[in-house]
Amino acid sequence: MGTSGASRDGGSSGARLRATDVARAFKGVQALEGLNFELGRHEVVGLIGPNGAGKTTLINVITGFDRPTAGAIELDGVDVTGWPASRRARAGLARTFQQGRVFGELTVQENVELGALGVGAGAHQARARADELLSIMQLADHAKLPASLLAHGEQRKVAVARALASRPRYVLMDEPAAGLFESDISAFAEVIRSVRDGYDAGVLIVDHNMALIMAVSDRIEVLDQGRSLASGTPEEIRRNIDVAAAYLGASGVTAERERG
Amino acid sequence: MSRLAPIRPLLAPVLLIVLVTLVGSLTSTATQQNFITALVSVTIVIGLYVFMGNSGVISFGQVSFVAIGAYAAGELTIPTGPKHYVLPGLWSFIAEHSVGNLPSLAIAAGLGALYALVVGLPLMRLSGLSAGIATFAVLEITYNLLTFWPKIAPQSGQTLSLVPTTTGLTQAAAGAIVAAVVAFAYQRSRRGRLLRASREDQSAALAIGVDIHRERLIAFTLSGAVSGLAGGLLVHQIGSITPSQVYLELTFLTLAMLVVGGTGSLWGATVGAVLVSLLDSYLNQAENGLHLGLFKLTLPSGAADLILGVLLTAMLVLRPRGLTGGREWQLGRPRVSKIRSASAMSYLGRGRARR
Numbered sequence: 281m282g283t284s285g286a287s288r289d290g291g292s293s294g295a296r297l298r299a300t301d302v303a304r305a306f307k308g309v310q311a312l313e314g315l316n317f318e319l320g321r322h323e324v325v326g327l328i329g330p331n332g333a334g335k336t337t338l339i340n341v342i343t344g345f346d347r348p349t350a351g352a353i354e355l356d357g358v359d360v361t362g363w364p365a366s367r368r369a370r371a372g373l374a375r376t377f378q379q380g381r382v383f384g385e386l387t388v389q390e391n392v393e394l395g396a397l398g399v400g401a402g403a404h405q406a407r408a409r410a411d412e413l414l415s416i417m418q419l420a421d422h423a424k425l426p427a428s429l430l431a432h433g434e435q436r437k438v439a440v441a442r443a444l445a446s447r448p449r450y451v452l453m454d455e456p457a458a459g460l461f462e463s464d465i466s467a468f469a470e471v472i473r474s475v476r477d478g479y480d481a482g483v484l485i486v487d488h489n490m491a492l493i494m495a496v497s498d499r500i501e502v503l504d505q506g507r508s509l510a511s512g513t514p515e516e517i518r519r520n521i522d523v524a525a526a527y528l529g530a531s532g533v534t535a536e537r538e539r540g
Numbered sequence: 541m542s543r544l545a546p547i548r549p550l551l552a553p554v555l556l557i558v559l560v561t562l563v564g565s566l567t568s569t570a571t572q573q574n575f576i577t578a579l580v581s582v583t584i585v586i587g588l589y590v591f592m593g594n595s596g597v598i599s600f601g602q603v604s605f606v607a608i609g610a611y612a613a614g615e616l617t618i619p620t621g622p623k624h625y626v627l628p629g630l631w632s633f634i635a636e637h638s639v640g641n642l643p644s645l646a647i648a649a650g651l652g653a654l655y656a657l658v659v660g661l662p663l664m665r666l667s668g669l670s671a672g673i674a675t676f677a678v679l680e681i682t683y684n685l686l687t688f689w690p691k692i693a694p695q696s697g698q699t700l701s702l703v704p705t706t707t708g709l710t711q712a713a714a715g716a717i718v719a720a721v722v723a724f725a726y727q728r729s730r731r732g733r734l735l736r737a738s739r740e741d742q743s744a745a746l747a748i749g750v751d752i753h754r755e756r757l758i759a760f761t762l763s764g765a766v767s768g769l770a771g772g773l774l775v776h777q778i779g780s781i782t783p784s785q786v787y788l789e790l791t792f793l794t795l796a797m798l799v800v801g802g803t804g805s806l807w808g809a810t811v812g813a814v815l816v817s818l819l820d821s822y823l824n825q826a827e828n829g830l831h832l833g834l835f836k837l838t839l840p841s842g843a844a845d846l847i848l849g850v851l852l853t854a855m856l857v858l859r860p861r862g863l864t865g866g867r868e869w870q871l872g873r874p875r876v877s878k879i880r881s882a883s884a885m886s887y888l889g890r891g892r893a894r895r
């Protein structure tokens with residue numbers, strides 16, 4: 281694991297999502313500080329860190345939902361720092377939200393179709409992509425239900441399917457597995473891998489479920505107080521003592537115990 | 541039935557329009573005006589709905605486009621001879637050209653769209669309260685232009701008269717059906733769906749690539765076209781127009797129609813327009829004495845507006861999504877309440893099985 285694409289990066293090709301030296305300050309809080317981040321196509325990067333570390337802020341800054349106070353965002357060699365969020369989305373940068381944010385009154389199927397329609401797909405194409413994703417995500421049974429009626433975990437799956445329906449080059453997921461049943465996690469991990477391998481997309485996944493992050497990530501970035509604390513393969517991260525101190529703490533120990 | 545499924549939500553509004561037309565055709569010429577007014581109201585309210593219903597942004601300026609359409613269609617159909625006489629200050633281009641009924645309606649729609657596009661460019665960046673106030677300012681500007689600019693309208697708000705009365709039941713019904721078809725086609729289209737998504741959740745819409753400003757502008761322009769057409773129908777119904785007829789009262793009345801019916805659906809717009817328009821017509825008649833079979837009902841002056849105000853307020857408090865709940869009429873579909881309980885059951889079952 282971890283060798284499928286992450287190690288192929290020569291750094292020379294422009295096909296990367298890159299945040300250079302980004303900072304974001306809120307009144308009194310430095311949410312991000314001089315942060316560098318890269319995501320390649322065909323790569324899954326796990327982003328972890330304690331509450332308030334700046335994970336969501338980083339996703340917001342990259343996708344255009346928030347402006348960095350300093351730094352630049354580059355999408356496959358194009359500087360998109362000044363672009364509005366919707367334009368970045370149409371350029372192949374998809375995201376999900378920590379709060380889910382499905383279109384509650386629309387059906388599950390309509391939600392997923394919209395992901396395709398938003399980037400210019402026609403109605404037929406949108407329908408086909410939705411059918412495919414609904415079956416991959418095991419949501420087909422709920423296709424005709426208003427999305428608001430689904431349980432929280434299921435709503436997040438809808439949001440992920442909606443993001444994927446745009447056939448993104450990069451997809452940034454903010455706690456997509458929160459609220460999923462433990463038994464659904466491995467199926468979800470499989471989805472993430474197939475997004476990388478089948479859709480040839482780069483995936484950034486933020487989650488507090490360490491088992492999931494360890495299982496799917498080619499590389500893990502650890503964020504603390506807006507700075508990068510560590511970066512490496514899941515194995516390296518697990519061994520990293522600083523990280524254990526900063527983040528894993530008690531829960532990290534439990535995760536270790538469960539595995540070992 | 542299943543082949544009709546995609547257009548099913550269009551059937552109900554069209555059938556209601558046809559029903560109003562049929563009932564109207566059975567009544568006396570005087571009463572028939574109430575039904576023509578109801579059909580013209582349907583067109584105005586559908587114009588309002590195309591923007592407000594799909595975008596979720598409030599607009600008090602929509603009647604401006606009705607006004608533009610009414611003046612354009614009116615001035616262009618007055619024969620050139622009398623036109624010089626009643627409108628001495630008019631721009632020579634308008635003064636020297638006259639067109640028939642149908643071209644005047646097309647021009648009314650076109651100018652309504654153009655005007656909406658021009659004012660929409662800066663305005664569509666706003667939402668919430670500022671959108672409400674700014675669109676209200678547009679209504680104010682239009683009213684003053686039509687009142688005080690003799691190159692485009694009669695001097696100092698005098699009546700524009702001598703307009704051919706070509707809007708009978710048939711033309712009013714045809715106009716309303718055209719409006720319904722246009723609104724339906726738009727809300728089913730890719731762009732319409734994207735705008736409706738942004739109404740539910742702006743951030744999520746941005747995340748899927750929706751340029752909200754642009755989609756709103758498109759809806760605003762389309763609603764300007766439908767409203768302009770409605771203005772053309774209106775002026776050809778009355779045979780004359782004054783700026784105050786397409787100003788505050790009509791704005792309030794048509795907003796009440798949309799809210800009572802339900803802002804979120806074409807069905808709501810149609811139902812609200814028909815019901816409130818007929819109610820308004822009969823209440824106004826009752827202020828002058830309305831014969832109801834054996835006895836005569838006479839309401840005090842002002843009662844009509846008062847009753848409509850109370851109705852609107854009650855609606856907002858008791859049923860804020862309108863009579864239709866903002867949903868399209870869908871025969872043969874399971875009711876949402878049933879889906880709701882069915883899915884709750886399935887989740888209960890699921891939870892038990894998993895743990």
Ligand SMILES: Nc1ncnc2c1ncn2[C@@H]1O[C@H](COP(=O)(O)OP(=O)(O)OP(=O)(O)O)[C@@H](O)[C@H]1O
Pocket residue numbers: 306307309310311329330331332333334335336337338378
């Ligand atoms: N809009 C905002 N206004 C003010 N402060 C903010 C805002 N958004 C984030 N912050 C602050 O920035 C810091 C980083 O927040 P962020 O949401 O990025 O953390 P996170 O890593 O996603 O945390 P969590 O795991 O709880 O989701 C926090 O201290 C937070 O309080």
Ligand SMILES: [Mg+2]
Pocket residue numbers: 335336337378454
């Ligand atoms: Mg967060």
